[in-house]
Amino acid sequence: MKSTIPDTGVPIAPPAGNGGDRQEASLHDEILLRLRDYVVEGNIPNGARVPERQLCEMLGISRTPLREALKVLAAEGLIELLPNRGARVRQLSQRDLEELFDVMAGLESLAGRLACEAITDEEITAIEQLHYEMYGHYLHRDMHGYFQVNQRIHESIVAAARNETLKTAYGNFAGRIRRVRYSANFARKRQRWAEAMREHEAILDALRRRAGSELSDIMFQHLRNKRTAAIEHLTEPQGDATASP
């Protein structure tokens, strides 16, 4: 349909040294960040209404900038805006989660591939450090510490990909998933946990060899397995207390 785009004749060559203007610190962005964190951190129950008035008071602003922020959050997929019925925290169906995990898998897969092109020995060493640290948590059954370091490892790989666009998108999708507490009974699934450790070793190995294509595969599978474990947890969530509002 829109393939017939009238050519405007605007020259394509970029004005070379466009050393991007870095302005920031607008009040509106401040609101956006705070609100996004507020939602991602899970301060609002799943599917609950997000009353504008209340948030306005909480943030000490009028409705206009708040509503702008809400539109953005809706575009990001964190909340949904029902016409005339206000904003609700987006309720993720199981299918939504599966899709999100798969997209994350794709992004991490890409990150691994790109990382192999540009990662330095020092960065690999740093990741190895994290890996051993994580192994320690694993041995001590310290799930919280484990997940924390695990996340840092994945973020390090994304960072090594040298792609800000990817990094941003990754952060966005990660935020969407973060609302969901799925790590809870990971501790009980010792088998999956051990498997994850082995996968991480394979990741490190491929990273050391800069085997991009291979790492890409491994990362995808790793995330796929994570997805399976997470969904399993959700479908049989018998008794444990991480569903913290």
Place this chain on the structure above:
Amino acid sequence: MKSTIPDTGVPIAPPAGNGGDRQEASLHDEILLRLRDYVVEGNIPNGARVPERQLCEMLGISRTPLREALKVLAAEGLIELLPNRGARVRQLSQRDLEELFDVMAGLESLAGRLACEAITDEEITAIEQLHYEMYGHYLHRDMHGYFQVNQRIHESIVAAARNETLKTAYGNFAGRIRRVRYSANFARKRQRWAEAMREHEAILDALRRRAGSELSDIMFQHLRNKRTAAIEHLTEPQGDATASP
């Protein structure tokens, strides 16, 4: 009541690429769609200011809903909002383009992998049809037709991935790139063109065999090569009629 929007001549796009699954028809969403298309179609020169007032008149609305839409477009990366200095169509540096292409490569790579898990024989047949159609365009040196069909092939693969989240993200990034005219002298690079055809054959082959991991690799490489060709074009734009049609 300002509910009647004067038609400005800007075509209201159908629920385009947006992974539409929700009920909407809010006036604001309408504005968002129109404005997004307006920008993606390249109606505003690169880096040019986008005066609110003017757009308001063009769309026949007040500034409030327009500004909301602008915030969203900024979040999508199509425009940038300079504090107190209004909105500009985002100027993509060469690095930005490289990053975007790589992210697209990652998404298509993922799409290929997922497609292999779920694609039906009928869908493959349809893609084969498109492939032959595209081959015809190739033989006739019909670049426009070629690109059109090429895009439909890629979209078909994304659709076959059965992942609305991926589809939406894909559409988003595709929109960002679409502003850039890079296809122009592709016709002259006969070598690259032929190469692209071969890659597409490899894609089809892997798809038929449902070789997900393999297809993932091929798709990434295919997009990587596309990126190289595109960037090459941008860096050496020595006089050719990119603005001809």
Place this chain on the structure above:
DNA sequence: TTAGACTATTTTGCATTCATTTTTTGTCAT
């Protein structure tokens, strides 16, 4: 003539206001 400074106009950011729509509340009849 040009550079600089000062003023006027425009533009932006946010608050406030207004008209609907939705939701709640209150009353009444069955």
Place this chain on the structure above:
DNA sequence: ATGACAAAAAATGAATGCAAAATAGTCTAA
């Protein structure tokens, strides 16, 4: 007591108003 209906209250979507900032424009001085 329960359900239905109506009115009140609240919330939402959009327009307008206003102060601050930026841009354009003009005038002066070197």
